[in-house]
Amino acid sequence: MSDRPAFQFYPKDWRNNAKLRRCSPAARGVWVDLLCLLHDSDEYGVLRWPLKEIAQAAGASMAHVRELVDKGVLKGAERRGEDYIHTPRHAGKAGEPVALVSAGDGPCWYSSRFVKDEWLRQRRGAGTRFDSENQPPSRSPNLSQSGPPNEPPNRRVGEPQGDGPSIASSSATSGSSEANASAAGAAAAKTPAELTKAELWAAGKSLLREAGMPEAQCGSFIGKLAGDYKAYPDLLLEAVRTAVVEQPADPVSFIVATCQRLAGKRQPTSTRAAERKQTMAALGGEFVMGESHATGDVIDA
Structure with missing residues (x-):
């Protein structure tokens, strides 16, 4: 079971989702209960149960759960469904496709958004x-200030950049690097x-x-x-x-x-x-x- 007490909810996306808007008000209410089940699942966002058991766990009728499946809101199949393949995009370019859900031979039902967000969370974490x-950074923070620690200002165009560090500054940098390496395990x-x-x-x-x-x-x-x-x-x-x-x-x-x-x-x-x-x-x-x-x-x- 997930140890996170909550999941993010975006009201604008809930109102604007075309697939969800096609469902009846009762089915949309059932979807909230299914999201809670998917959030609590050991495999985040995925339930490998028969659809009948999912309906029982949510306290919903099979008709409403089936409606969510037919409208493409709840994804998956009872047997031999398709794997969920996600293609990440950044700066307008497509990355390498990633298999986020392996359907297998048995029942597999999931929220693709939950699965994708979990993949992003782990990747960024x-x-x-x-x-x-x-x-x-190795420098000590100024705990009296309300903002982030002071950072050296960026040089403006046209200002001299120098010829590189002096012998003294190179020695100091080397000593600082050794100190950081020794503290790596503790951090x-x-x-x-x-x-x-x-x-x-x-x-x-x-x-x-x-x-x-x-x-x-x-x-x-x-x-x-x-x-x-x-x-x-x-x-x-x-x-x-x-x-x-x-x-x-x-x-x-x-x-x-x-x-x-x-x-x-x-x-x-x-x-x-x-x-x-x-x-x-x-x-x-x-x-x-x-x-x-x-x-x-x-x-x-």
Whole structure:
């Protein structure tokens, strides 16, 4: 059974999904119960049970469950169904096809969106775990500041770049590398709850890069949120920590929504709507992700 207490739900995609809109209101209600079963399954998003047992577990009639199958919402077959093959896309280019569900000979029913999001979550999670080859910055964070640790400014066009490091700086770099290598084992064993502030910023930016955000925009995205919520110094840090734990399919929307939710608990009711509108207006359309949730296939693709 899945140890995650919840799954992401996108109301816009629920309303706009053409396959789901073709189902009766009763069948759409049954689909919510089936999503809960798929979420709790040991094989996330997949149930290898006969359709009759699925209907019994959901407390639904076979007619309504069969309606979801006929409309293409619940995918699979009772015997010898087709494997689910996903072709990832990034920057308008198709990647190598990946088999996410092997149907086998027995019954196999699944939500393709749940299966795809789980694959993305695991893939991106691997890029944010610290090990001997993936280490956070070695400098100590300034815990008194509300935003991310200070980063050296980028050189502007026309400024001198220098001829490379001096002998003294090369020696210092070598010593720092040896110190990082000796600390690799300790950092690799840390959970998100134990990570330092600098380590969390590094993990959060890595999560954004894995989702398709350009390197230069990762820092400005975090910095913009830090400025918006400067009245709550620990709020953004908590939002990033939650994203690192949950590994959401859309980390940008997840972090923004988490910041808004946490800020809403700490603000007077009269100021919540105004700040939510201001934040989304500033961030909307500024970042273009590798995959969008506006395709209408969140529930069944």
